[in-house]
Amino acid sequence: MADHLNLVPFVSVHHMMQLVLEIGVERFMDELTAYLEEDFRRWEKFDKTPRVASHSREGVIELMPTSDGRHYGFKYVNGHPKNTREGRQTVTAFGVFADVGNGYPLLISEMTILTALRTAATSALAAKYLAPRGADCMALIGNGAQAEFQAMAFKALLGIRKLRLYDIDRGATEKCRRNLAGLGFEMTACASGEDAVEGAQIITTATADKQYATILTDNMVGAGVHINAVGGDCPGKTELHRDILLRSDIFVEYPPQTRIEGEIQQLDKDHPVEELWRLVAGKAIGRCEARQITLFDSVGFATEDFSALRYVRDKIEQTGLYTELDLLADPDEPRDLFGMLLRFPGSSLLAQREKGLIL
Amino acid sequence: MADHLNLVPFVSVHHMMQLVLEIGVERFMDELTAYLEEDFRRWEKFDKTPRVASHSREGVIELMPTSDGRHYGFKYVNGHPKNTREGRQTVTAFGVFADVGNGYPLLISEMTILTALRTAATSALAAKYLAPRGADCMALIGNGAQAEFQAMAFKALLGIRKLRLYDIDRGATEKCRRNLAGLGFEMTACASGEDAVEGAQIITTATADKQYATILTDNMVGAGVHINAVGGDCPGKTELHRDILLRSDIFVEYPPQTRIEGEIQQLDKDHPVEELWRLVAGKAIGRCEARQITLFDSVGFATEDFSALRYVRDKIEQTGLYTELDLLADPDEPRDLFGMLLRFPGSSLLAQREKGLIL
Numbered sequence: 248m249a250d251h252l253n254l255v256p257f258v259s260v261h262h263m264m265q266l267v268l269e270i271g272v273e274r275f276m277d278e279l280t281a282y283l284e285e286d287f288r289r290w291e292k293f294d295k296t297p298r299v300a301s302h303s304r305e306g307v308i309e310l311m312p313t314s315d316g317r318h319y320g321f322k323y324v325n326g327h328p329k330n331t332r333e334g335r336q337t338v339t340a341f342g343v344f345a346d347v348g349n350g351y352p353l354l355i356s357e358m359t360i361l362t363a364l365r366t367a368a369t370s371a372l373a374a375k376y377l378a379p380r381g382a383d384c385m386a387l388i389g390n391g392a393q394a395e396f397q398a399m400a401f402k403a404l405l406g407i408r409k410l411r412l413y414d415i416d417r418g419a420t421e422k423c424r425r426n427l428a429g430l431g432f433e434m435t436a437c438a439s440g441e442d443a444v445e446g447a448q449i450i451t452t453a454t455a456d457k458q459y460a461t462i463l464t465d466n467m468v469g470a471g472v473h474i475n476a477v478g479g480d481c482p483g484k485t486e487l488h489r490d491i492l493l494r495s496d497i498f499v500e501y502p503p504q505t506r507i508e509g510e511i512q513q514l515d516k517d518h519p520v521e522e523l524w525r526l527v528a529g530k531a532i533g534r535c536e537a538r539q540i541t542l543f544d545s546v547g548f549a550t551e552d553f554s555a556l557r558y559v560r561d562k563i564e565q566t567g568l569y570t571e572l573d574l575l576a577d578p579d580e581p582r583d584l585f586g587m588l589l590r591f592p593g594s595s596l597l598a599q600r601e602k603g604l605i606l
Numbered sequence: 607m608a609d610h611l612n613l614v615p616f617v618s619v620h621h622m623m624q625l626v627l628e629i630g631v632e633r634f635m636d637e638l639t640a641y642l643e644e645d646f647r648r649w650e651k652f653d654k655t656p657r658v659a660s661h662s663r664e665g666v667i668e669l670m671p672t673s674d675g676r677h678y679g680f681k682y683v684n685g686h687p688k689n690t691r692e693g694r695q696t697v698t699a700f701g702v703f704a705d706v707g708n709g710y711p712l713l714i715s716e717m718t719i720l721t722a723l724r725t726a727a728t729s730a731l732a733a734k735y736l737a738p739r740g741a742d743c744m745a746l747i748g749n750g751a752q753a754e755f756q757a758m759a760f761k762a763l764l765g766i767r768k769l770r771l772y773d774i775d776r777g778a779t780e781k782c783r784r785n786l787a788g789l790g791f792e793m794t795a796c797a798s799g800e801d802a803v804e805g806a807q808i809i810t811t812a813t814a815d816k817q818y819a820t821i822l823t824d825n826m827v828g829a830g831v832h833i834n835a836v837g838g839d840c841p842g843k844t845e846l847h848r849d850i851l852l853r854s855d856i857f858v859e860y861p862p863q864t865r866i867e868g869e870i871q872q873l874d875k876d877h878p879v880e881e882l883w884r885l886v887a888g889k890a891i892g893r894c895e896a897r898q899i900t901l902f903d904s905v906g907f908a909t910e911d912f913s914a915l916r917y918v919r920d921k922i923e924q925t926g927l928y929t930e931l932d933l934l935a936d937p938d939e940p941r942d943l944f945g946m947l948l949r950f951p952g953s954s955l956l957a958q959r960e961k962g963l964i965l
Contacts, residue, residue: 252693252694253619257931259931259932259933260612260932260933260934260935260936261932264946264947264950265950267947268947268950268952268953272947294660296658299655299658299669299671301653301671301673301678301706303673303675303706303707305706305707305708305709306708306709307709308673308678308704308706308709310658310669310671310680312658312660312669314660314662314667316662319660319667321669321682323680323702323711325704325708325709325710326709327707327708327709330708330709330940331940331941333708334611334940335611335708335710335936335940336934336935336936336937336940336943337940339709339710339934339935341711341933341934343682345667345684347660347662347664347667348662348664348686349664349665349684349686349689349692349694350665350666350667350684350685350686350689350698351684351694351698352682352700357932357933357934357935359934359935359943360935360943360947363943363944391941392940392941392942392943392944394944395944396943396944419941422939422941422942422945425945426942426944426945426948572616572618572931573618573619573620573716574618574619574700574716575619575695575698575700575716575718576619576695576698576716576718576719577619577694577695578695580781581689581690581693581694581695581696581751582690582750582751582778582781583751583781583785584695584718584719584722584751584755585722585751585753585754585755585785586781586784586785587623588623588626588627588631588719589785591623591624591627593627594627
């Protein structure tokens with residue numbers, strides 16, 4: 248055992264794809280949601296801090312740490328809207344899961360794909376408590392990188408089969424349709440947002456523009472609808488007209504963060520919101536009447552990344568889909584870090600010393 | 607180029623040891639100090655935040671981020687005193703260096719060894735400005751993991767040849783002596799701290815106990831000495847008697863952090879201290895008279911890790927001592943993350959779709 252203290256399991260992008268496909272996207276969403284649910288239920292056990300952001304003209308780099316007292320996790324994530332022009336991702340991420348007892352990392356994992364999965368799973372989890380019973384049709388406005396993951400999560404957890412797709416870029420809608428073809432959906436490409444919400448019991452907005460936008464106007468939201476607002480997730484970026492918020496019962500992940508980053512940045516600081524964890528823990532009631540408009544104002548929170556890392560950590564032990572990184576110095580005697588260097592095969596220090604001894 | 611956007615250079619413990627030995631410990635210290643100096647000189651360009659700590663009964667896990675506007679770096683570091691009982695390191699660390707312009711990581715590196723090197727290099731850098739001219743003898747109290755690195759840095763940068771070693775654990779002193787044998791030092795194993803400081807112009811304390819300790823009492827510190835206090839580096843952990851502080855001119859890295867973590871946690875919040883960067887930038891004067899007692903109250907700061915990562919990043923391009931991690935999802939079309947999954951060789955989604963098409 249002591250021989251391997253230096254090694255940390257690493258899940259590459261390649262292994263993450265293999266893992267997702269081996270488990271199956273829908274089962275992955277199901278199981279991941281169970282981990283999310285378990286962690287939301289013990290929300291009060293978590294150390295919660297707003298993300299640590301480093302802003303620049305071009306974008307932001309953030310660290311999102313949290314701990315439940317037994318494990319510690321953090322995600323590194325960037326957001327650079329101009330990246331797509333250079334063929335790069337707007338958002339990439341990786342994460343680390345560690346043992347609080349000794350501080351040693353237990354897992355390093357890609358999290359670009361994993362974040363897409365956990366974001367969609369969290370949306371579907373909220374919708375389980377908030378969407379109208381028997382919902383089978385979802386409007387999906389914004390058909391970028393997150394769109395198909397939302398569709399798959401809502402299929403797996405709520406049985407959504409009908410999708411009404413809209414994006415200002417028809418190419419995005421076409422891509423989304425192509426990717427989801429043959430996966431059990433009945434899809435309609437719509438000519439406008441107004442067209443997309445027609446007959447949908449759930450409206451998901453997942454657009455990418457970094458600005459105050461009005462993807463949904465007040466007239467587009469009828470009684471009884473559940474809105475899953477995914478795209479508005481940083482200061483200065485919203486998707487919904489303020490009037491919609493005033494008519495909705497609003498559910499959020501972590502109020503101090505959502506008030507800065509979410510749709511509710513448009514509202515007064517003390518506007519009442521309910522917390523998702525309280526729904527999951529049975530401390531608050533979700534949808535209670537048919538005409539109610541519910542809104543999940545999603546921005547993504549560190550505990551969700553923690554849950555996702557915890558799930559992946561459990562899964563790779565079964566599947567072996569990882570490699571090991573020689574990340575942690577592990578001298579024979581803990582205080583002998585320099586000695587480890589000295590005894591490294593071919594160490595010039597040894598040579599230097601021998602010369603010293605000879606002279 | 608676009609083919610490799612997913613890959614991030616990774617410097618393992620093995621590669622770090624090779625790198626250090628290929629460059630040579632003393633040249634590494636010299637060159638690293640030049641990077642530290644360059645970054646301290648442009649201190650005002652850096653985003654500075656206190657480290658983000660997650661405390662538990664057993665220890666602490668910290669993230670130390672910083673940015674100069676062009677690059678971003680952070681270190682993950684733990685501190686778990688009880689770890690040595692299980693054959694683990696008290697402190698292990700790794701770090702990431704990234705491009706602020708697009709948020710993509712440029713380097714992931716082990717930092718247990720690198721931190722030991724940068725801590726020693728920072729001490730030697732401070733001593734360049736503070737130690738008495740012609741100093742050739744250093745007391746080294748605390749002969750644990752950091753001791754030999756301090757010795758090598760002070761040899762490389764100040765020409766220190768005489769070491770007076772002391773540790774409450776004689777085994778530690780013996781280890782230190784064995785490791786440094788033949789590397790150009792004249793070493794004396796001392797029976798006490800009082801014995802060790804005898805005739806030393808520089809006193810380095812690098813003990814590990816997590817408590818208020820008194821490694822140096824007031825009577826042990828004579829006029830004209832430079833104290834390099836490395837061990838007191840977290841709340842509740844100090845090494846010097848308060849009276850010594852009151853007689854010293856105190857130099858620190860980043861006051862808001864040192865007032866919480868350093869020796870000066872024993873002093874009033876407004877006790878005057880000078881900043882290391884101001885010495886380096888020529889905005890403050892170091893030692894100005896022979897009888898002055900100077901104290902570098904070292905706790906370690908994020909910009910030093912940044913400098914170390916920046917140095918390693920520059921070095922590995924020349925040496926090739928790294929591997930590449932498949933860390934960042936890189937779909938052909940940035941918005942098509944799901945499509946990347948779909949087109950993964952042997953994707954069960956494709957199989958599912960084909961079945962769908964056939965039925």
